[in-house]
Amino acid sequence: MHTFRSADLDETRQAIGESFYTTRIDPLGEPGEFESRIDTAHVGSLTVGDLVLGADLRMRFGELGHYHVNVLLDGTLAWRQHGRAEAVATPQRGCVLDPESVTRIDHWSRDCRLLALKIEPAALHRQLECLLDRTLRGPVDFTPDIDVSRGAGRSWARLMSWAVEEARDADGLPGHALMAAPLQETLLNGLLLAADHPYREELAAPAPPLRPAPVKRVLDLIHAHPEHTHTAASLAAVAQVGVRRLQEGFRQHVGTTPTAYLRGIRLDRVRTDLARAAEGGAAGTTVADVAFRWGFGHLGRFAAAYRDRFGESPSHTLRHPGPGSPHKAASSPHTAPGSPHTAPGSPHTAPGSPHKAPGSPRKADEDRAERIVPFRTAP
Incomplete structure (x- = not known):
């Protein structure tokens, strides 16, 4: 896992751009003390992260180019994407961002800590096609929030937390070549089963008899x-x-x-x-x-x-x-x-x-x- 620590806003902006997306960061009010902590790791083609920025901030992104999920451990995150009203992510409700919309974070709270998952669209589409056994006819339109307080959403959030924690150990299983692909598949399968999207009911339906x-x-x-x-x-x-x-x-x-x-x-x-x-x-x-x-x-x-x-x-x-x-x-x-x-x-x-x-x-x-x-x- 790559670990980044800084008390400099520009260095933090650069670190977020290198691991996730190019952004502009502006303090809300007096900056005061600032200390960011950004831990990131790769699981197959996925990027997972544990982020603490330690200040009230506003952030601006362009189109992300990736599906992205934030699961909050503390604090709040007020965000919006083009064409949608502002939403607030909390430790009970995470957020799912689509790849093709301009993205804004209107308020990253000082006490916010979140787990982040960056997903290559092609990887998600291939996984869903394998589950459905047919070709998709367009992008996956996720509902912008995911309930992580109960049921499948909570199970998936725990899986995310486990993957991030295990990635901290250089000798841990997520870093092993034999484990990376199955773990990526498990994280994507879990998201597709836990988040709302047009294919969810089809995934939940009884599977047809297995083909040879x-x-x-x-x-x-x-x-x-x-x-x-x-x-x-x-x-x-x-x-x-x-x-x-x-x-x-x-x-x-x-x-x-x-x-x-x-x-x-x-x-x-x-x-x-x-x-x-x-x-x-x-x-x-x-x-x-x-x-x-x-x-x-x-x-x-x-x-x-x-x-x-x-x-x-x-x-x-x-x-x-x-x-x-x-x-x-x-x-x-x-x-x-x-x-x-x-x-x-x-x-x-x-x-x-x-x-x-x-x-x-x-x-x-x-x-x-x-x-x-x-x-x-x-x-």
Whole structure:
């Protein structure tokens, strides 16, 4: 664990910026005596901390870029994020901050001591996808406070406290390579079960029957790294069974083939990125950039698969921001990811339908594809 002590406000600001986020700190009233204590450690990709600043302060942050949870041991913390009213965190109610909002702490009380958890969005999203066994269609919108006075919230806060205390020991288990990943997973699982968010009820529902280990190994790999080059043979090697047996297992327990499932997950990731770019999240994004990023090497075939899955061209998604853009994602409960979405002869595939008319977005994508040499083979 890294330990920082200082009686200097600028040094404290710099220490918070190095371990957590860049901030501006202003004293409230006369500064008086000031002595900060900041202890931080890494648990996998997570950052945990125990912070005491010893003064009444106001703090300003930009967008955090991470999910962040504060569990207070003493004092109070008055805070707000863009578009939300001011809230006050106490030892009974912690706070959960989202990655994409400008953040303010209007009053860090002199007696405030808190445990902090900084979470990479990708790590949280991967963990939730593994628990749900499907792809997310956007960020996780947590309720901004978490009850740590009882039930699951209190259990999770105790787990946080244990992780921080154990991290103080250089020879303790949290610092061991064999323990870091399981402990990170436990902290994320606990938060997802204790905090309020749109997926909580689904997590609390009885789990479906377990899939066979070979199938689950492949599903875990696909969800973790859909952008990698995968073949039927390489997936079978991960499953530790033959290709034919893996395909039979997928048809029985997932309802589609491994390569079709992989293609569906990739398409869902593309759609999420395009929708985010359309809403202003990534200026200069192109369909080709996003398609290649997620493992599609032939834009024509990609555009056709995208239209079949979502009923519109990828360029249309990129040009038309709006709520619910991934509304037709194949990860809906009615259709297994990667399975067909339109029957032969449906409006999306009927001869002469507007989707295949010359000059349509799909035709433009296909024309561009002829000028691009595929560098990665999609299943």
